[in-house]
Amino acid sequence: MEIYYGNIAYSKSKTELVCHKNSYIVVDNGKVISIFDKLPVEYQKYQIIDYKDSIIIPAFSDLHVHAPQYPNRGIAMDELLYDWLNKYTFPLESKYKDPIFAKEVYEKFIEDLLRHGTMHASIYATIHNEATDILINLLEEKGIRSFVGKVNMDKDSPDYLIEDTLESIKNTEIFIKKHQNNLYAKPIITPRFAPTCSFELLKKLGELGKKYNCGTQTHIVESLWEREEAKKCYPGCTSDMRIYERADLINKPFIAGHFIFPSEEDIEILKKYDGYAVQCPNATVNVIAGIMRTGYLLDNDINLSYGSDISAGEYLGIYRGISDSIRLSKIKSFYENDDRSITFKEAFYIATKKSGEIFGNVGSFEEGYEFDALVINNMSDSFIDLSIEEMLERFCYLGETKDITHRYLRGKEIII
Amino acid sequence: MEIYYGNIAYSKSKTELVCHKNSYIVVDNGKVISIFDKLPVEYQKYQIIDYKDSIIIPAFSDLHVHAPQYPNRGIAMDELLYDWLNKYTFPLESKYKDPIFAKEVYEKFIEDLLRHGTMHASIYATIHNEATDILINLLEEKGIRSFVGKVNMDKDSPDYLIEDTLESIKNTEIFIKKHQNNLYAKPIITPRFAPTCSFELLKKLGELGKKYNCGTQTHIVESLWEREEAKKCYPGCTSDMRIYERADLINKPFIAGHFIFPSEEDIEILKKYDGYAVQCPNATVNVIAGIMRTGYLLDNDINLSYGSDISAGEYLGIYRGISDSIRLSKIKSFYENDDRSITFKEAFYIATKKSGEIFGNVGSFEEGYEFDALVINNMSDSFIDLSIEEMLERFCYLGETKDITHRYLRGKEIII
Numbered sequence: 001m002e003i004y005y006g007n008i009a010y011s012k013s014k015t016e017l018v019c020h021k022n023s024y025i026v027v028d029n030g031k032v033i034s035i036f037d038k039l040p041v042e043y044q045k046y047q048i049i050d051y052k053d054s055i056i057i058p059a060f061s062d063l064h065v066h067a068p069q070y071p072n073r074g075i076a077m078d079e080l081l082y083d084w085l086n087k088y089t090f091p092l093e094s095k096y097k098d099p100i101f102a103k104e105v106y107e108k109f110i111e112d113l114l115r116h117g118t119m120h121a122s123i124y125a126t127i128h129n130e131a132t133d134i135l136i137n138l139l140e141e142k143g144i145r146s147f148v149g150k151v152n153m154d155k156d157s158p159d160y161l162i163e164d165t166l167e168s169i170k171n172t173e174i175f176i177k178k179h180q181n182n183l184y185a186k187p188i189i190t191p192r193f194a195p196t197c198s199f200e201l202l203k204k205l206g207e208l209g210k211k212y213n214c215g216t217q218t219h220i221v222e223s224l225w226e227r228e229e230a231k232k233c234y235p236g237c238t239s240d241m242r243i244y245e246r247a248d249l250i251n252k253p254f255i256a257g258h259f260i261f262p263s264e265e266d267i268e269i270l271k272k273y274d275g276y277a278v279q280c281p282n283a284t285v286n287v288i289a290g291i292m293r294t295g296y297l298l299d300n301d302i303n304l305s306y307g308s309d310i311s312a313g314e315y316l317g318i319y320r321g322i323s324d325s326i327r328l329s330k331i332k333s334f335y336e337n338d339d340r341s342i343t344f345k346e347a348f349y350i351a352t353k354k355s356g357e358i359f360g361n362v363g364s365f366e367e368g369y370e371f372d373a374l375v376i377n378n379m380s381d382s383f384i385d386l387s388i389e390e391m392l393e394r395f396c397y398l399g400e401t402k403d404i405t406h407r408y409l410r411g412k413e414i415i416i
Numbered sequence: 417m418e419i420y421y422g423n424i425a426y427s428k429s430k431t432e433l434v435c436h437k438n439s440y441i442v443v444d445n446g447k448v449i450s451i452f453d454k455l456p457v458e459y460q461k462y463q464i465i466d467y468k469d470s471i472i473i474p475a476f477s478d479l480h481v482h483a484p485q486y487p488n489r490g491i492a493m494d495e496l497l498y499d500w501l502n503k504y505t506f507p508l509e510s511k512y513k514d515p516i517f518a519k520e521v522y523e524k525f526i527e528d529l530l531r532h533g534t535m536h537a538s539i540y541a542t543i544h545n546e547a548t549d550i551l552i553n554l555l556e557e558k559g560i561r562s563f564v565g566k567v568n569m570d571k572d573s574p575d576y577l578i579e580d581t582l583e584s585i586k587n588t589e590i591f592i593k594k595h596q597n598n599l600y601a602k603p604i605i606t607p608r609f610a611p612t613c614s615f616e617l618l619k620k621l622g623e624l625g626k627k628y629n630c631g632t633q634t635h636i637v638e639s640l641w642e643r644e645e646a647k648k649c650y651p652g653c654t655s656d657m658r659i660y661e662r663a664d665l666i667n668k669p670f671i672a673g674h675f676i677f678p679s680e681e682d683i684e685i686l687k688k689y690d691g692y693a694v695q696c697p698n699a700t701v702n703v704i705a706g707i708m709r710t711g712y713l714l715d716n717d718i719n720l721s722y723g724s725d726i727s728a729g730e731y732l733g734i735y736r737g738i739s740d741s742i743r744l745s746k747i748k749s750f751y752e753n754d755d756r757s758i759t760f761k762e763a764f765y766i767a768t769k770k771s772g773e774i775f776g777n778v779g780s781f782e783e784g785y786e787f788d789a790l791v792i793n794n795m796s797d798s799f800i801d802l803s804i805e806e807m808l809e810r811f812c813y814l815g816e817t818k819d820i821t822h823r824y825l826r827g828k829e830i831i832i
Contacts, residue, residue: 074810314813394490397730400816
């Protein structure tokens with residue numbers, strides 16, 4: 001039994017941010033029991049970890065991140081998509097045939113992920129099995145709830161980063177079988193996106209998904225180019241989502257990266273299968289792809305989540321994604337009439353409870369949720385009193401890694 | 417004579433970023449003498465301060481920042497402009513009738529400005545003389561090259577934050593006379609914006625500008641509302657800039673905050689008087705005002721600069737403004753056909769040399785420039801080699817205050 005004292009905040013729903021000033025959160029065996037303004041007698045015998053005027057919040061989830069692209073974060077950001085992919089991203093991904101390079105990067109990536117307060121993630125690796133094994137094993141050892149995908153790409157890819165169709169399927173099955181019984185880091189089927197995958201590949205991956213009860217992550221309508229190219233590659237399909245439905249590849253969870261230009265059909269199919277759309281706020285702008293209709297999708301009860309999308313995105317902290325997402329919703333509603341701006345409460349909910357639910361009971365402090373938590377500096381100045389919500393908002397707008405002072409994973413402090 | 421060793425970078429023009437790997441910068445009496453790849457014999461007797469693989473760059477300039485709004489940075493960011501002004505900004509500004517409050521805030525503000533690597537700034541205070549004296553005196557004592565304005569507003573302002581016209585003029589003259597012989601922190605005439613200033617006020621301020629050789633800063637076409645409101649208040653004027661021209665209030669330097677929706681006439685008048693347009697990248701999006709045509713203005717040889725615009729903007733670091741500005745230019749060119757995206761080289765030039773020139777020879781390391789400099793962490797990982805430009809780009813995309821390890825003002829290290 002552990003008891004933590006401080007200013008406690010978490011989301012209950014998209015309209016409810018629950019804030020407890022100067023309160024106690026009681027955790028048993030890594031799970032939240034309850035929050036008290038005044039500690040009941042029966043708990044007074046336990047030691048209290050006193051975080052004074054700090055804020056205690058649930059850890060963040062990142063639902064779209066390319067771990068192998070970590071070495072390129074924050075560079076070549078003024079390149080256009082084509083050059084960015086061919087001069088930077090694909091050549092870097094091809095280096096992961098070398099397991100020593102992979103291990104060095106993936107260790108640093110995970111450490112930095114935790115430093116930024118992210119404790120759950122859905123991650124793209126590369127086409128290489130050995131390197132992807134290294135990544136998933138590191139996450140499993142650390143007990144990080146995550147999905148990890150060996151990437152599939154068997155067409156329209158560079159010579160040095162392409163697979164034979166049957167080889168790709170075989171290697172995916174080997175990867176899934178090896179890790180299907182993991183407790184924390186689970187395999188997920190990861191076709192890069194429709195334009196780089198043959199229908200034969202997608203169909204066979206669908207069969208693997210059914211056989212091993214394994215979800216799918218991919219990029220869906222991430223740019224106008226991708227949306228049109230996907231339809232061109234799959235003439236019978238009227239939308240990007242239809243391709244995956246036809247391949248019978250929409251297994252749970254289904255994670256649709258970007259989802260910027262969905263047709264009503266895309267939205268309908270995503271909703272039908274209870275899939276998640278992931279906004280990667282600065283990534284999509286860095287590569288000039290456009291802006292997701294976050295307000296519209298929220299109002300239509302689509303599952304929304306955030307991703308850092310390293311290295312199209314540059315910053316691992318999902319808290320900065322919150323403020324970027326609010327800003328983008330304002331731009332979107334300024335330039336187009338198809339959306340509204342979103343609130344801080346909504347964005348914080350998306351980043352914690354909503355994105356977290358895909359991993360189980362994480363991302364909130366309701367009873368029974370795992371205590372995956374961050375202790376954040378108070379963020380106040382001496383000359384003005386902030387509410388807990390304002391402190392939290394300030395953290396999401398101008399916070400830095402130094403402002404995350406402690407990190408807990410299922411009630412155990414992580415030292416990085 | 418001081419000699420610093422490291423990776424040295426500075427802008428020479430909007431297309432030239434000069435990078436010297438493993439080099440020496442020789443500084444005499446606070447001014448740059450030269451940069452050498454190999455140290456000439458005559459300098460070898462001096463002590464070398466070795467910053468190893470760090471990057472040494474010119475300090476940043478912030479050309480639009482409201483110091484009194486510092487306590488509200490990063491809160492109420494999902495409010496709309498009207499509520500943001502009336503519930504947060506105006507009530508806070510009214511507190512500066514209290515000099516004790518003012519001193520406490522302004523000391524912290526300046527410390528935080530320096531922490532974020534900004535060493536030159538053009539600053540709005542409030543309508544209050546005593547508080548504005550405190551701000552300008554603090555800056556002068558620290559030797560920070562800056563412009564400071566006592567704000568003028570004599571109409572359409574809240575009861576608790578408005579001046580009588582003659583009082584406003586009298587107090588402005590008192591402020592200017594008191595500080596006109598300052599070495600570093602100089603007065604600048606600061607009408608808030610046209611809708612809150614009578615023509616009588618603007619004209620008399622114009623006379624003061626001529627009498628004391630004092631520049632002007634204000635908000636120009638910062639939103640569609642402001643643009644139309646200004647023209648409504650001044651029926652004879654066909655543009656926002658025309659109002660200031662007619663009041664004979666365009667003295668050097670003229671600093672036009674935001675400049676988001678200029679007509680060709682606005683651009684023409686700004687150019688005629690060699691004025692500066694200031695983009696405040698995230699501020700304008702937080703209050704849904706729109707996006708400046710940075711590429712277009714650059715190509716038309718308008719003087720461009722950056723501002724943090726605390727607290728419509730949330731973050732003091734101009735380096736983050738660089739990446740936000742590039743992103744905004746991409747969005748702008750995606751949604752509208754009136755602009756192009758800008759490059760990292762251009763944005764870094766705007767943030768350093770171009771914004772700096774308003775304060776004298778600062779913002780570059782060419783011969784004779786003042787050594788106002790930042791030492792920045794190398795930003796590389798062990799597994800990939802970055803060029804100096806890439807290190808710098810990464811810093812501007814994901815750098816944090818912890819990455820600024822040392823700060824120099826005219827060759828003297830500042831400890832904060």
